[in-house]
Structures are given as C-alpha cells and as structure tokens.
Amino acid sequence: MPTSDQSLAIGYNYHDQTDTLQKVGLTIFTLGLLLLFLPSLPVSSVLGQGLFWSGIGLSLLGLVLYLIQTYQKSHPGVRNNGVWLRGSTSRGNIAWVTAVGLTGFYIILYWFPFLIEPQIRALDSFSQWLRNKPADHWLLYGTFYTIAILIMGLRALLKYRHSPYQIIRTLSVMFFQLGLAYLIPYTLQKLNEPEFYFSYFWPLKYDYLFPGTVGYLVNEPGALGVFMVFWSAVISLVGVPILTYFFGKRWYCSWVCGCGGLAETAGDPYRQLSDKSRAAWQWEVAIIYPVLGFIVITTLLLWINSFMSGGLLGSLSDGFAQTYGFFVGSIFSGVIGVGFYPIMGSRVWCRFGCPMAAYLGLLQKHFSRFRITTNGGQCISCGNCSTYCEMGIDVRWYAQQGQPIIRSSCVGCGMCATVCPRGVLNLENGPREGRYQPTTLISPENLRILS
Amino acid sequence: MRVIIIGNGVTGVTAATTIRKLDPTAHITIISAESEHFFSRTALMYLYMGHMQYRHIKPYEDWFWPERNINLLHAAVQSVDFNAKQVILENHTRIDYDKLLLATGSLPRTLGIPGENLAGVQGFYSLHDLAQLEQYSANIPRAVIVGGGLIGIELAEMFYTRCIPVTFLVREPYYWGNILPEAEGTLIQEHIRAHGIDLRLNTTVSEITGDAEGRVKSIITNKGEEIAANLVGVAVGVKPNVSFLENSDLKINRGVLVNQYLETNLPDVYAAGDCAEILPEPENKPVVEQLWYTGRMQGETVAHSICNRRTVYNRGIWFNSAKFFDIEYQTYGQVPAVPAPETDSLLWQHPKEKKLVRINYHQPSGKVLGFNLLGIRYRHEVCEKWLKEEKPISYVLKHLREANFDPEFYRRHEKEIIRTFSRQLSAVLS
Ligand SMILES: Cc1cc2nc3c(=O)[nH]c(=O)nc-3n(C[C@H](O)[C@H](O)[C@H](O)COP(=O)(O)OP(=O)(O)OC[C@H]3O[C@@H](n4cnc5c(N)ncnc54)[C@H](O)[C@@H]3O)c2cc1C
Numbered sequence: 001m002p003t004s005d006q007s008l009a010i011g012y013n014y015h016d017q018t019d020t021l022q023k024v025g026l027t028i029f030t031l032g033l034l035l036l037f038l039p040s041l042p043v044s045s046v047l048g049q050g051l052f053w054s055g056i057g058l059s060l061l062g063l064v065l066y067l068i069q070t071y072q073k074s075h076p077g078v079r080n081n082g083v084w085l086r087g088s089t090s091r092g093n094i095a096w097v098t099a100v101g102l103t104g105f106y107i108i109l110y111w112f113p114f115l116i117e118p119q120i121r122a123l124d125s126f127s128q129w130l131r132n133k134p135a136d137h138w139l140l141y142g143t144f145y146t147i148a149i150l151i152m153g154l155r156a157l158l159k160y161r162h163s164p165y166q167i168i169r170t171l172s173v174m175f176f177q178l179g180l181a182y183l184i185p186y187t188l189q190k191l192n193e194p195e196f197y198f199s200y201f202w203p204l205k206y207d208y209l210f211p212g213t214v215g216y217l218v219n220e221p222g223a224l225g226v227f228m229v230f231w232s233a234v235i236s237l238v239g240v241p242i243l244t245y246f247f248g249k250r251w252y253c254s255w256v257c258g259c260g261g262l263a264e265t266a267g268d269p270y271r272q273l274s275d276k277s278r279a280a281w282q283w284e285v286a287i288i289y290p291v292l293g294f295i296v297i298t299t300l301l302l303w304i305n306s307f308m309s310g311g312l313l314g315s316l317s318d319g320f321a322q323t324y325g326f327f328v329g330s331i332f333s334g335v336i337g338v339g340f341y342p343i344m345g346s347r348v349w350c351r352f353g354c355p356m357a358a359y360l361g362l363l364q365k366h367f368s369r370f371r372i373t374t375n376g377g378q379c380i381s382c383g384n385c386s387t388y389c390e391m392g393i394d395v396r397w398y399a400q401q402g403q404p405i406i407r408s409s410c411v412g413c414g415m416c417a418t419v420c421p422r423g424v425l426n427l428e429n430g431p432r433e434g435r436y437q438p439t440t441l442i443s444p445e446n447l448r449i450l451s
Numbered sequence: 452m453r454v455i456i457i458g459n460g461v462t463g464v465t466a467a468t469t470i471r472k473l474d475p476t477a478h479i480t481i482i483s484a485e486s487e488h489f490f491s492r493t494a495l496m497y498l499y500m501g502h503m504q505y506r507h508i509k510p511y512e513d514w515f516w517p518e519r520n521i522n523l524l525h526a527a528v529q530s531v532d533f534n535a536k537q538v539i540l541e542n543h544t545r546i547d548y549d550k551l552l553l554a555t556g557s558l559p560r561t562l563g564i565p566g567e568n569l570a571g572v573q574g575f576y577s578l579h580d581l582a583q584l585e586q587y588s589a590n591i592p593r594a595v596i597v598g599g600g601l602i603g604i605e606l607a608e609m610f611y612t613r614c615i616p617v618t619f620l621v622r623e624p625y626y627w628g629n630i631l632p633e634a635e636g637t638l639i640q641e642h643i644r645a646h647g648i649d650l651r652l653n654t655t656v657s658e659i660t661g662d663a664e665g666r667v668k669s670i671i672t673n674k675g676e677e678i679a680a681n682l683v684g685v686a687v688g689v690k691p692n693v694s695f696l697e698n699s700d701l702k703i704n705r706g707v708l709v710n711q712y713l714e715t716n717l718p719d720v721y722a723a724g725d726c727a728e729i730l731p732e733p734e735n736k737p738v739v740e741q742l743w744y745t746g747r748m749q750g751e752t753v754a755h756s757i758c759n760r761r762t763v764y765n766r767g768i769w770f771n772s773a774k775f776f777d778i779e780y781q782t783y784g785q786v787p788a789v790p791a792p793e794t795d796s797l798l799w800q801h802p803k804e805k806k807l808v809r810i811n812y813h814q815p816s817g818k819v820l821g822f823n824l825l826g827i828r829y830r831h832e833v834c835e836k837w838l839k840e841e842k843p844i845s846y847v848l849k850h851l852r853e854a855n856f857d858p859e860f861y862r863r864h865e866k867e868i869i870r871t872f873s874r875q876l877s878a879v880l881s
C-alpha cells in the first residue's frame with residue numbers, strides 16, 4: 001500500500017532518452033555559466049567583459065538548443081511526465097541545490113554586492129549605452145531577471161504550444177517585462193527622467209503613492225513626472241478596479257506583473273509544489289490581508305503626516321519605508337519568494353505576501369465578472385487541477401461538486417484548465433448574475449426528491 | 452441508525468457524504484480493504500506517469516473524515532451475516548449494522564488462456580495493480596496490451612511516457628470498435644500510431660509463455676505470431692467484485708441485483724456502483740454501469756433510499772468523457788457504433804487537426820439524439836438540455852455556438868461545421 005509518497009517511485013527506472021543534441025545544449029549552457037564566474041579572477045577589465053558576455057551568450061545558446069530539441073521531440077499536449085518522479089521538480093537533491101544556489105544569489109545581491117563587483121563592472125559599457133551611467137547591482141539583477149523571463153518564456157511557449165491561452169499569456173508577460181519593466185525605465189534614466197516602472201502600481205510598489213515619491217515626481221522638471229503621478233494614482237485607484245471587474249485579477253497577476261511573469265516562466269517547473277492544505281490557506285489569509293492593511297494605513301498616515309508638515313510622525317516615515325522594504329521587499333519577495341521556488345513553489349510571495357494580490361483578490365471575489373466554470377458533471381476528481389495550481393487552490397474541491405471556482409487568490413494562469421484531462425474547467429468573464437450557481441448535473445437535490 | 456458501507460470508492464464515499472447531509476446523527480462507517488482513504492481510481496495512470504503522487508489523488512484531505520464524523524475502517528470484509536445483520540471481517544470481528552451498502556466495485560476480467568498466472572501478466576484496477584506494474588515494467592524491452600478500450604489506451608500512454616515500446620492488441624477492426632463509430636475510432640488509432648505504438652487490429656492473444664522463473668516471456672496471437680514481451684497488460688473489461696457475497700440469500704447475477712431504488716432482495720441491504728446490477732422493471736434488461744459518474748450518481752441516490760427517502764435511480768441523459776493520449780473525447784446522448792434505425796449522422800472532421808464533431812438525429816422527426824466530440828469541448832448543460840427537450844437538428848445547428856466550451860483564444864470552427872452539416876442535411880432531404 002503506498003502510504004508514503006516515494007514508495008511508488010522506487011521502480012521508476014526508464015531508459016534515458018537524452019540525445020546528442022540535448023547533451024550538447026546542456027554542455028554549452030554549463031560552460032556559459034562557468035564563464036560568468038571568470039571575471040572574478042584577476043583579469044583585465046576588457047577580458048572580464050569579454051568572458052562575461054560570452055558566458056551570457058553561450059548559456060543562452062545552449063539553453064535554446066536544449067529546449068527546442070527537447071520539445072520538438074514530443075507531441076504538443078500536456079507533458080507533466082515524471083514531474084513527481086524527478087528530484088529536480090519534486091523537492092529532491094537537485095531541487096535543494098538549486099534553491100540554495102538561488103537564495104545565495106539573492107543574499108549576495110542584497111547584502112554583499114561587492115562579491116560580484118567584477119561582474120557588475122563587466123556591464124558598465126552596456127549600462128552606459130542603455131542609461132548613461134555606470135552599472136550597479138540592480139542593473140545586473142534587472143538584466144538577469146529579464147533574461148530569465150525571456151528564456152524560460154520561450155520554454156513555456158514550447159511546452160504549452162497546444163494552448164493558445166498559454167501562448168498569448170506568456171507572450172504578454174515577456175513583453176511587459178522587457179518593455180515596461182526593463183527598457184523603458186532605463187531609457188527614462190538615459191533621458192534624465194526619473195526611473196519609473198509603468199507596470200508596477202501601489203500597493204505593490206507602495207511608495208508610488210507615498211507623499212515623498214509624489215512630491216519628488218511632481219517637482220521634476222517637465223511634464224513627465226506629473227504624468228507618472230497621474231498614471232500611478234489613476235491605475236491604482238480606478239484602472240485596477242475596472243480591469244479586475246471585467247477580467248479578474250489575472251489581467252495583472254499572470255499577464256503584466258513582473259513577479260508573476262517570473263513565476264509563470266522560470267517558476268513554471270515548480271508550480272506543483274504549492275501547498276494545497278487547508279492550513280496553508282489559513283496562513284495565507286492571516287498574512288496577506290494584514291500586509292495590505294499595513295500598506296493602506298501607512299500610506300494614509302504618511303499623507304496626514306505630510307499635510308501636518310511632519311507633525312504626526314516626524315521623520316519616522318523614512319524609517320518605516322526602509323524596514324518594510326527590507327522585510328517584505330527583500331526577504332519575502334526575493335529570498336523566500338524566488339530563492340525557494342524549487343522547494344515551496346513559484347508563487348509564495350504572490351500568495352502570502354503581495355499587497356497588490358490582496359487588493360486585486362478582494363475585488364475579484366466581490367466585484368468581478370471572472371470565474372472558472374466547471375462543465376456539468378464531467379469531473380473525475382483526478383486532482384491534476386489542484387496539483388498544478390500554483391496558488392495552492394484546491395480546484396478539485398469545487399469542480400467535483402460542480403461549483404464555479406471564485407477564489408480571491410486565483411491569478412487566472414489557466415493551468416488548471418490546461419491540465420484537466422476531461423476539459424472540465426474554463427476561465428470565463430460572464431455576467432455577475434448567477435456567478436456562484438453550481439451545476440444541476442451533480443447533487444440535484446430538488447430533482448431527486450420529486451421522484 | 453448504524454450504516455455500514457463496504458467499499459471506499461466514489462460510490463461508497465458519495466453515499467456516505469450524502470447520508471451525512473440528510474441525517475446529521477447517523478453513525479456511518481466505511482470499511483475498505485484497498486486503502487485507508489478514498490482516492491481517485493481514474494487518476495491511477497497519472498501516478499505511474501509521474502504527474503502526481505498518491506496524496507494528490509485523494510479528493511479530500513484527511514481532516515475531512517473526522518470533521519464529517521465518518522468512521523473509516525481499513526480492513527477486509529470476509530462475509531456478511533444477513534440474518535444477524537452483521538459484517539464479518541477477515542480477523543473474525545463482527546460489526547452490527549442497521550443498514551448495509553455494498554459498494555465493492557469491480558475486478559479486472561481475465562482472459563482464460565494458458566499462461567495467465569505468470570508473473571508480469573496483470574490487469575490495471577487497484578493500487579496493488581499499480582505497484583505490480585511499477586515492479587514488472589522496470590527496464591523491460593517491450594510490453595503487450597490486450598484489449599482496445601479505455602484502460603488499454605491508458606496503459607499504452609503510461610508505457611509511452613516511460614519509453615517502453617508497446618504492442619497493442621485490439622480485437623475489433625478499429626480502435627474501440629464496439630463503442631465508437633468508425634471515423635472516431637480511425638482518427639484515434641492514427642493518433643495512437645503516431646506515438647510509435649505497434650497497434651494490431653483484429654488481433655487477440657491465445658497463449659502466454661513464461662521463462663524458467665515463472666515470468667512472462669512472450670505471447671502468441673490468434674494469428675499464431677509470437678511477440679516477445681515481459682509484461683502483459685490485460686484490459687478486457689471489469690466484472691463486479693461480489694464473490695465474497697456468494698452462497699448467501701443475496702440475489703446475485705453478474706452483480707448484486709437491485710431494483711430502481713438500489714435495494715437488494717434483502718431488507719436494509721443496498722448495492723450501488725460498479726458492483727450493482729440494476730433491474731429497473733422485471734421486463735427490462737438489467738444493466739451494470741461501471742463508470743465514475745454513474746458510481747457517483749448511484750451513491751447519491753442510494754443515500755436517499757437508505758435515509759428513508761426512497762428515490763428512483765435516474766441516470767439522466769447519458770454522457771461520458773475520456774482522453775486518448777492528447778485527444779479529448781466527450782459524448783452526450785446516444786451515438787452507438789452502428790447507427791440505430793431511422794438515425795442519421797452528421798459528421799465534421801478538421802482537415803488537418805485531430806478534431807471531430809458528430810451529431811446524430813432522428814431522421815423522420817429531426818430531433819437530436821446524440822453528440823460525439825473529439826478535440827472540441829461542448830457544454831454539458833447545453834447538450835443535456837437539447838437532448839432532453841428533443842430539439843430539432845435545425846435548432847441545434849442554429850445555436851451550435853452556445854454549446855462550445857473551448858478555452859479563450861481557441862479557434863472556433865462553428866462556421867465550417869455548420870456549412871458541412873447543412874450540406875449533408877440538404878443531401879438527405881433532396
Ligand atoms: C484505470 C481506470 C481508469 C478509469 N477511468 C475512468 C474514467 O475516466 N471515467 C469513468 O467514468 N470511469 C473510469 N473508470 C471506472 C471508475 O473508476 C469506476 O467505475 C469507479 O471507480 C467505481 O467506483 P466504486 O466506488 O463503485 O468501486 P471501487 O472504486 O472499485 O471501490 C470499491 C472498493 O471496495 C473495496 N472492497 C471490495 N470488496 C471488499 C471487501 N470484501 N472488504 C473490504 N473492502 C472491499 C475495494 O478494495 C475498493 O477499494 C476507471 C477505472 C480504472 C480502473
């Protein structure tokens with residue numbers, strides 16, 4: 001009797017089908033990664049730069065080769081074969097190695113950036129070209145982040161090539177990351193305008209509506225700063241409710257947001273690791289709403305404070321932003337949120353920590369047309385939907401009772417619907433009337449009693 | 452009221468949860484031998500394929516049972532003493548009941564040919580079968596599957612994902628020929644072959660040979676050909692699991708015989724799901740329904756009967772669904788392999804992709820009879836409504852769009868479908 005999860009995997013022993021081209025791809029990829037470390041050796045800056053860029057180029061080339069060869073060998077369709085039998089995607093050894101590596105990268109980035117100084121310097125000429133100033137560790141991070149979304153986005157495009165929804169959604173996150181979260185902010189810097197991310201909003205980018213930022217932007221020469229303030233305020237307070245009303249939270253969380261973008265691409269191999277238990281859901285509710293409340297109250301206090309010319313909080317406000325930024329911004333969203341992808345799944349931050357998700361979630365639950373419809377009595381309770389829900393929603397709980405799924409945490413990634421082997425689930429924006437109506441084809445109480 | 456349910460499959464569990472809803476004080480115990488908790492049998496293949504682990508296929512978390520006050524007993528029932536109203540476990544413990552539900556499911560059907568007891572010859576139904584499959588399929592050069600139905604193709608897909616070459620024997624002239632019309636069967640069978648599976652039609656097995664250690668070595672087909680294989684998956688259907696109930700007053704034919712209220716011939720004893728054989732009226736043909744959906748519906752119905760709200764089992768409009776490798780299949784209403792008299796069939800197939808829509812209707816009256824869909828999803832509610840209300844085919848074609856359940860951004864084919872169907876219809880009428 002398989003009481004422990006591993007017992008069924010013992011006999012898992014199949015012929016390795018990795019072909020030469022895949023192996024060549026992986027070799028080139030690893031060589032590329034190695035090259036990235038070499039600038040740390042005492043080499044001239046020109047050589048360091050050359051090594052670094054060759055490293056990036058080679059690792060990308062290797063990965064592209066590997067991915068294309070891997071997916072062209074399989075038929076289009078749901079390919080989760082071996083996900084729970086391989087260590088790398090089921091919290092095995094390789095997963096721990098990956099998690100420690102990623103977390104280590106974040107720790108170095110946040111607290112010991114001098115350790116990667118040679119790599120940062122290797123980006124200098126690129127940085128000058130892109131934004132007219134020398135590189136820093138944030139540019140390095142932003143560049144790696146964007147590359148990760150693009151290359152793993154390519155992987156998602158290949159893997160889900162049978163699903164137009166997944167293709168279009170993946171292209172969307174790739175576009176928003178590259179354009180609005182990378183090229184535009186840096187180009188703005190080049191034009192001596194404030195660095196501004198048009199795809200991030202309060203309360204995720206909480207300081208965009210803080211009096212300090214608003215004051216700074218409004219006082220910028222030229223009209224752009226004023227436009228940025230206008231943009232932030234209008235989208236946060238008007239655009240978000242309207243878009244969420246029509247499309248649900250997904251328009252942001254799995255189509256636009258950079259954190260979501262990384263989760264949907266680089267995090268895709270790990271989506272099944274989210275915790276589906278009721279206990280996890282209780283934690284989620286206990287953490288995420290206080291985080292939102294905290295941001296809302298702080299924003300209000302800061303504004304009152306600024307109207308009273310610092311009479312309420314004095315200079316405390318800066319201290320707040322720093323403390324919150326450290327605990328929530330760095331530790332939660334970076335180290336745990338991304339570093340622990342291979343252990344806790346790809347949406348830990350989005351599910352437990354993101355104030356924007358909480359805000360969008362409240363709107364989605366109570367003020368939206370979005371729902372996931374279940375198709376009559378077709379569910380066979382197999383559990384694929386729940387397993388592959390990155391937000392840890394027990395989709396099956398609803399589907400097997402024929403109820404539509406309306407959960408504040410659902411980011412509308414559509415993966416439950418993609419993996420369902422009976423085509424039971426469908427993401428729909430329908431009229432709000434009868435939105436919670438379950439099907440009459442399961443448990444038709446009143447019909448039965450008639451007979 | 453002490454209710455004992457034998458079997459924690461979908462039937463027994465649906466009955467238990469429904470009884471709990473109808474009667475908050477009933478004392479409910481589910482006795483089952485296979486596993487401590489309810490799991491989804493339909494998901495067994497995904498364990499082998501590595502899509503999920505055992506814990507993922509349990510539809511309810513473990514807290515669910517104590518919270519609903521449903522007792523679970525992980526034990527095998529040896530027999531039932533119907534006169535004393537007691538269930539007897541294998542360790543000879545006797546447990547009293549006021550009402551008893553038999554929901555013992557099925558067992559795989561066997562072939563009845565020489566060599567069937569060799570190690571590596573097996574069906575695929577239980578967790579035990581899955582464990583065996585893991586053991587015997589490790590590092591084998593070839594597997595043979597006997598039986599071209601739903602479990603057969605599941606086994607083929609499972610082996611495919613483990614890179615085990617497969618020979619797939621199908622008795623009918625095309626895949627699932629006793630259920631599907633030829634166009635559907637042919638389309639699926641092309642898809643099977645595209646996966647490199649050696650599909651043999653009109654072929655069965657007549658003998659299985661073993662090696663010195665008692666493991667299967669090869670099979671011999673009805674055409675006399677020998678195929679070397681170290682695993683033989685037998686997927687020729689299932690039969691009700693009722694042998695432990697024989698030699699009692701309980702009436703058994705193929706399964707436990709029940710009436711339309713799912714009551715057996717003995718008082719306070721009920722049967723439902725795969726193990727039950729329903730005889731609605733004496734003049735009707737008895738039916739054994741071996742599906743997840745029917746198990747769920749029968750479990751619900753029988754719970755009402757047990758709680759003194761006798762309810763007629765009414766399956767409603769027939770529906771079923773499956774997935775053949777990557778092709779999704781849905782069916783609503785009646786679409787037999789060979790059309791019934793006075794039935795006409797409209798058929799659309801995508802010129803390149805693996806998509807198909809068939810609508811059957813009653814020729815003289817035009818009322819719609821059934822849908823078969825491959826690679827396209829229709830709404831269950833809409834099809835059910837049309838079939839129930841016996842909508843004319845012209846109405847169905849006009850409203851075909853409403854039935855589509857494909858995800859956003861999928862290409863819609865209604866225009867082509869309706870054009871094709873209209874052409875076929877006018878050919879019939881002229
Ligand atoms: C691989 C596979 C795939 C399937 N896929 C589909 C599908 O896609 N769609 C569909 O509609 N149907 C499908 N089916 C059929 C469906 O799973 C069954 O019809 C359904 O599970 C039957 O449920 P049940 O509760 O009646 O019986 P079961 O699920 O068989 O449960 C009966 C339980 O009773 C226990 N039991 C029996 N005798 C005793 C005893 N003496 N003492 C103690 N316990 C006992 C057994 O151990 C078993 O756990 C599939 C079946 C299989 C095997």
Ligand code: SF4
Pocket residue numbers: 388389390391392393395405409410411412413414415416417
């Ligand atoms: S419920 Fe479905 S669409 Fe929503 S987050 Fe989970 S997998 Fe994505």
Ligand code: SF4
Pocket residue numbers: 378379380381382383384385386395396399400419420421422423424425
């Ligand atoms: S994946 Fe589909 S069939 Fe399986 S439990 Fe979820 S909704 Fe039901």
